[in-house]
Amino acid sequence: MKTNQKLEVLPQAGLYIGIPAPKESANRLVNWKYDAKTRAWTNNLGFEKFFSNQTNFGPFGGSAQRAVDSVYCFQQHNGARQSFLYESNGTLYVLNPSDAGGAGSLITLKTDRQTPSPTQPHTSYEPYGRYCIITNGLDGPLKFKGSTQSSALYDLGWRQQPGTPTIRSVGQPDGQPITFLDATDATFNDQIWKGSDTTFRGVSSGTATEVVRYRYKVSFVNEAGSESPLSQDSNEISVTAVSVTRGSTSGVPKTGLILDIPRGPNGTLARRIYRTKTDSNTFFFVTQLNNNSDETFTDFIADTELGANAPEPSSSVLMPSPACRFSATFKNVLFIDGGEMDPSRIYYSQPLQPDTFAASSYFEVGTREGGDITGLAPYYNSLLVFRENAIDLIRGDSVNGFNLVPFIQGVGTLSPHTIVPIPNLGLSFMSQDGIYLIKGGLDGGADLTLKKISQGLQEYFERASRDKLPAAIGVFSQRERELHYYMCIDGQTFLNLGLVYHVDAQQWSERQDFPFKTATTDKDGNIIGGYDLNNVFSGSPSGTLDAPAKGGLFIVSGQRTSGYLFTGSGLNIKTAKVPNSLFRSAWLDFGMPQIKKYPKYVYLYVLSRGDNEVSMSVYKDRDWGEELPVTGMKMQRGDHQDQPVYDSVLYTWDKEKWQDKLLTQIRYDVATAGAVSEFAFELNTTSPMEFIGYSVEYQVDAKKTIRGKV
Numbered sequence: 170m171k172t173n174q175k176l177e178v179l180p181q182a183g184l185y186i187g188i189p190a191p192k193e194s195a196n197r198l199v200n201w202k203y204d205a206k207t208r209a210w211t212n213n214l215g216f217e218k219f220f221s222n223q224t225n226f227g228p229f230g231g232s233a234q235r236a237v238d239s240v241y242c243f244q245q246h247n248g249a250r251q252s253f254l255y256e257s258n259g260t261l262y263v264l265n266p267s268d269a270g271g272a273g274s275l276i277t278l279k280t281d282r283q284t285p286s287p288t289q290p291h292t293s294y295e296p297y298g299r300y301c302i303i304t305n306g307l308d309g310p311l312k313f314k315g316s317t318q319s320s321a322l323y324d325l326g327w328r329q330q331p332g333t334p335t336i337r338s339v340g341q342p343d344g345q346p347i348t349f350l351d352a353t354d355a356t357f358n359d360q361i362w363k364g365s366d367t368t369f370r371g372v373s374s375g376t377a378t379e380v381v382r383y384r385y386k387v388s389f390v391n392e393a394g395s396e397s398p399l400s401q402d403s404n405e406i407s408v409t410a411v412s413v414t415r416g417s418t419s420g421v422p423k424t425g426l427i428l429d430i431p432r433g434p435n436g437t438l439a440r441r442i443y444r445t446k447t448d449s450n451t452f453f454f455v456t457q458l459n460n461n462s463d464e465t466f467t468d469f470i471a472d473t474e475l476g477a478n479a480p481e482p483s484s485s486v487l488m489p490s491p492a493c494r495f496s497a498t499f500k501n502v503l504f505i506d507g508g509e510m511d512p513s514r515i516y517y518s519q520p521l522q523p524d525t526f527a528a529s530s531y532f533e534v535g536t537r538e539g540g541d542i543t544g545l546a547p548y549y550n551s552l553l554v555f556r557e558n559a560i561d562l563i564r565g566d567s568v569n570g571f572n573l574v575p576f577i578q579g580v581g582t583l584s585p586h587t588i589v590p591i592p593n594l595g596l597s598f599m600s601q602d603g604i605y606l607i608k609g610g611l612d613g614g615a616d617l618t619l620k621k622i623s624q625g626l627q628e629y630f631e632r633a634s635r636d637k638l639p640a641a642i643g644v645f646s647q648r649e650r651e652l653h654y655y656m657c658i659d660g661q662t663f664l665n666l667g668l669v670y671h672v673d674a675q676q677w678s679e680r681q682d683f684p685f686k687t688a689t690t691d692k693d694g695n696i697i698g699g700y701d702l703n704n705v706f707s708g709s710p711s712g713t714l715d716a717p718a719k720g721g722l723f724i725v726s727g728q729r730t731s732g733y734l735f736t737g738s739g740l741n742i743k744t745a746k747v748p749n750s751l752f753r754s755a756w757l758d759f760g761m762p763q764i765k766k767y768p769k770y771v772y773l774y775v776l777s778r779g780d781n782e783v784s785m786s787v788y789k790d791r792d793w794g795e796e797l798p799v800t801g802m803k804m805q806r807g808d809h810q811d812q813p814v815y816d817s818v819l820y821t822w823d824k825e826k827w828q829d830k831l832l833t834q835i836r837y838d839v840a841t842a843g844a845v846s847e848f849a850f851e852l853n854t855t856s857p858m859e860f861i862g863y864s865v866e867y868q869v870d871a872k873k874t875i876r877g878k879v
Contacts, residue, residue: 171767171868176759179774179862180208183676185625190755193862194625196849197753198678204859205650205673209776211859212750215730216683216698219264219722220274225742226705228275229721233258237699238284240722241294241689243301245315248692252315254301255687255699255722256292259284261303264722265317278322283307287662290585290639291687295496297503297523300393306494306508312393312523323392323436326488326524331400332431334385334442339373339406342413342422350425352469370469371423374410374447381447382407383426386479388441389433390457395524396441398485399452400431425469430458437461443479446472452479483528489516495585497545499552500566504545512541515554520567532573534561539578543639544585548596549610551617555588555598556581560619564611577619580605583635586687587643587654594672597622599641599654603630604668622670626677629666632658640664642687648694649725655685663701682731682748684719696725705740718742729857747855756791756847757865765844765872771799771837773852774861776830778804779814781856785837789845799837799850804858806833830859839865846874 178193183203185194201210218226240255253264261279268274285291285305292305302325303311310325340348352370373381384405389397410421430440439459443452454476455468492508493516503523507514513535519525534542539559546553552563554573558581565571580600582588587599595608604623609615623630637657641664645652652670657663667680686701705720714737723732733742759766771785784801805811812828813820842848848865852858 171870173769173866173868174759175864175866176757177862177864178754179864181210181860181862183671183674184678185755186628187625190625192755192757194755195678195752196755197751197851199681199751200748201678201750201752202649202651203671203674203676203678207776207859207861208674209859209861210678210752211857212748212854213727213729213857214725215728215748216723216725216732217728217730218720218733219697219724225740226718226720229257229703230705233260234703234705234721236686236702237722238687239292239294239305240687240697240699241301242691242697243294243296243313243315244692245299250315251691252301252313252317253691253697253722254278254294254303254313256282256284257699257703257721261322263313263317276317278313279311285640288636288639290494291642293495293585295498297496297498298521300523302496302498302503302523304493304496304505306492309491310488310493310496310505314392324434326491326526327389327395327397327485328434328488328491330398330487331387331389331433331440333401334387334403334431335429336383336385336403336406337427337429339408339424339426342411342424343415349422350427350467350469351422352425370471371425372468372471373408373424375421375423377410377412377421379410380407381410382445383447384445384452385428385455386443386452387430388443388480388485389437390439390441391433391436391524392438393436393523395519395522396480396485397433397525398487399443399479399482403428425467428466428468429464430466432464433461442466442468444468444470444475446475453477454479485519485525486528488524489526489531490514495542495545497547497552499547499563500571502567502571504552504563506542506545515542515545515563515573517571532563532571534573537561537575539581543582544588544598546588546590546596548590548607550612551610553588553596553607555585557583562611576617580619583638584641584643584656585639587641589643589645589652591645591652591672592647597643597645597652597670599638599643599656601630601633601635601638603627604654604670622675623668623677626668629656629658629668634658634660637662637664642685644688644690644696646690646694646696646725649696653680653685653688653696655680655683655688683725684723684732698723698725705742713737717745750852750854750858752852752860754849754851754863756849758847759865759867759869761869762846763874764869765846765874766848767844767868767870768839768842768848768865769868770866771839771850772864772866773835773837774863775804775833775835776859776861777806777812777833778830778857778859779812780805780817781858783835783852783854783856783858785839786851786853787839787842788849788851789842790847796851797839797841799839799841802835802837804833804835804856806831807836832861844872 182193184198235258238256243252295302301313312323314321385403386399442455493505501520503518515532540557544555554561560576634657641656650672654668655664685698687699700719718733731748782801785799787797813825
């Protein structure tokens with residue numbers, strides 16, 4: 170005797186491709202978003218060009234444009250100013266969105282930059298106060314000040330020592346030519362001297378026959394407030410005091426010294442001058458010249474008027490890592506790695522001085538197992554140092570000192586651009602065997618924990634192309650409440666798999682045919698991607714109809730389109746097809762795998778979407794090769810009058826009562842499946858759809874699975 174039974178899955182959970190899989194999970198969930206208000210999965214998504222007002226892909230045109238190698242939205246003043254930095258074909262650009270795609274919207278900042286190989290991570294961008302630090306391990310690191318002017322780009326760190334200053338020789342008083350400088354507060358070199366004049370100034374002695382000896386050093390101060398290393402010592406000047414008679418007055422005049430000083434590199438705003446006291450080897454502060462133009466300085470400052478001691482030579486050294494790959498801001502200090510030539514070392518700057526590095530300010534992580542440094546990320550009161558197979562922590566501050574401590578061994582990352590903070594949740598990253606979340610902290614009794622959140626996705630990481638893991642990317646959108654990861658699987662040369670973690674549901678889905686090579690978000694939470702190929706001018710001949718068209722930057726949006734196609738007329742483009750959305754249920758054995766079941770109906774719990782038809786296919790006994798099609802159904806309520814729809818001639822705009830979408834059940838007849846041990850169904854559609862869950866009505870009798878073959 171057959172009995173009727175029912176299995177209900179409500180709400181529908183996310184992607185899980187392990188065996189066995191929870192009944193509420195999905196075997197495939199491609200191109201869906203999660204709506205936390207209705208707990209529904211919706212396919213209102215797509216991507217469109219960055220400047221929607223442009224007919225084509227302006228301003229991303231010309232032979233200089235290729236694939237977008239990196240992109241970053243640098244936000245300042247709480248998002249009031251946004252600078253869109255991106256690289257293409259070895260050139261670093263900044264976008265000016267206010268020009269809306271016009272000729273002035275694209276500004277070149279730097280040319281002749283190295284292009285990362287397919288197995289290298291792209292350029293890293295790290296905010297540091299009013300600057301954005303730009304590093305890639307191939308070119309010298311840069312500081313971007315947040316402007317649409319190319320002059321807003323500076324070298325990070327001091328690349329060379331200041332030139333050596335030179336002291337001009339000093340002759341005898343009243344000699345010719347005049348090289349002995351008399352001066353008071355009111356007069357200069359007018360050959361007037363009175364022994365009683367208390368304002369007479371100079372560096373030499375007022376006692377006859379006494380000899381003074383001096384040397385100088387200089388340093389540069391840039392726009393970030395960082396002081397460069399000190400220059401080499403100048404030549405030494407020796408001045409012997411002599412008595413002279415002028416008219417009826419005799420005495421020992423003092424002289425000033427003329428110093429030829431070097432100019433600083435681009436970005437230098439001031440130069441500091443240091444001098445010894447007579448016959449001393451210690452340098453003291455003389456003055457600061459607040460320009461980078463004067464080439465001489467005249468020194469009349471006496472030894473007793475000199476300032477504080479000059480910095481120690483070890484307090485500021487030349488850029489210790491001129492090809493650093495990663496950077497991070499922590500406790501007002503800039504941390505950088507040692508680059509490929511020194512991959513296990515971390516250097517850190519002086520506080521509030523991103524260009525100034527002390528000789529002893531570094532850590533060496535190579536003394537412990539874990540591999541090279543692969544990324545840096547601040548997290549609560551620690552700086553996380555990611556390595557190939559380990560994670561370390563930097564704790565402390567610049568006042569009490571920093572210290573390096575281990576956190577975990579055996580888990581690390583090869584993908585620096587998958588290290589993504591998630592507000593109120595933790596910090597996520599992609600490892601070789603899955604995606605992890607770091608939660609908690611080490612202060613106030615809290616615990617720092619590591620949790621794997623990619624359960625059920627292990628197959629993808631087994632298929633991952635290990636050599637391409639450094640090129641994987643991640644991005645989080647606060648508006649969409651989604652964490653996106655894009656990686657390469659099955660030996661492909663591009664990022665062909667997208668995994669999306671829906672924070673509100675704590676579930677995963679897939680994204681396909683979204684051509685990401687790099688990604689960022691703006692202040693509103695829009696996800697901005699860089700195309701993995703630009704073929705507007707190089708990859709498609711003029712007149713090709715319906716060939717894929719790509720160019721520059723794109724934005725993930727609610728517009729249901731999967732990019733653009735060539736129209737066949739020149740290089741003009743048109744909107745491409747609607748993205749395909751796929752849902753496959755988990756394999757359902759209804760709790761009785763040994764007994765045959767007879768599925769009768771599948772009820773989809775959906776929000777009505779008008780006359781859009783959605784087809785279904787059913788499968789049996791874990792065989793995805795044999796598809797059993799089911800008649801498609803409209804997303805209208807079956808036992809009520811149809812709701813009006815906008816694009817039908819049956820309904821008049823100003824006469825119908827337009828309605829909101831309603832929760833309903835759509836019944837599909839799946840009896841063609843016959844007897845099954847396990848059952849699954851699939852929705853593969855381009856129609857707009859919002860579904861919450863489903864139920865399966867089936868019958869059971871005493872028939873069991875046939876015995877095994879011998």
